[in-house]
Amino acid sequence: MKKKNLFTAITAGTLALTISFTGLTNGQQNTASAESLTTSNNEVHKSTAITMVASSKATKISGKYKTTAALNMRTSAKTTSKVLLTAKKGAVVKASYKKKVNGTTWYKVSYNGKTGWMSSAYLKKYKKVSKVSNSATGSDIINAGRKYLGVPYVWGGTSPSGFDCSGFTQYAYKQAGQGSIPRNSRAQRAAAAYTSNPQVGDLIFFSANPGGDYITHVGLYAGNGQVLHAAGNKVQYQSIAKGSYWGPRIISYGTFR
Structure with a gap:
């Protein structure tokens, strides 16, 4: 855009108004505005500074x-x-x-x-996590996990002598032949692909409070409105229905398949 001819044929006097114009400078779109312009001999003189807003072409x-x-x-x-x-x-x-x-x-x-x-x-x-194994199904993962129903919850536990929540999900995936997934719940969420349509064997991530967005717990989606997880004092099935304890605490679902 040429600098001249932005404003033309304006009667001499003082204008109290707000104007704006856009143009291109070095390939960038620029928007300018000015208030209270004075005119003389059909020329425009700005009495306030023009602010340029730089916006690159998409x-x-x-x-x-x-x-x-x-x-x-x-x-x-x-x-x-x-x-x-x-x-x-x-x-x-x-x-x-x-x-x-x-x-x-x-x-x-x-x-x-x-x-x-x-x-x-x-x-x-976003980098989609490569499948560690093509043979493991959701049922394989749940079947691997259900073998440990009743195993006590142990903070930091990663074996059948005692599991914490992410230690349990990690172990179930490994036993099902899905390969190794990260150790803690937030790392598992970061590595998994987001899904809004969870399948049996996918991961469910929870917050400590209803409606929260900070992950503090993870379990296996077992289908039929249930989660299989290490929670409370043992590995167990629990409801994730809307009116349940866990339902309102769901943040998101993740999949490695």
Whole structure:
């Protein structure tokens, strides 16, 4: 955009108004605004400084990203735009474009049937975990775990002499032939692929309180509204129905298959 001819044929005098214009400078889109302009001999003189808002042109990309915190999807790449939805921590979104606005990179993403913009500050590149074994099924994992029903809960336990929650899930996966998964619940969540449609043998991640978002517990999804886990004083089945103790504490589900 040429610097001249931004404003033309304005009658001499003083204008108390707010205006804005956009143009391209070195491939960047710039938006400017000014208040209280004075005119003389059809020329415009600004009496206040013009603030430039740098916004790069959107670049086409592809790939999946995982949210590192609960994150808003917005209609445009700015924090004042309308929120379309809020994705939970650990959600996987598909990116199609990226752009930088005032130093912040935004991704245009698709998630849960909607498309909008998310800040890159809370997104990390998603890497799907390779299957350790193609032979282990969800039933294999549950069958491996149910052999230890009644084994006492032991903090830090990773063997049939006593399990803690993540020690139990790790052991069940290994015994089923799925291979080794991380040791603690939060590491298991970070390594697993997010799923909103859990299958038997997938992992369920819980918070200590209803509606919380900090993982403190993990168990095996057993189907029929139940979790198989090391909780309380032993390995046991318990309900995850809406009105149960565990149901309202579910944060998310993860799968390695």
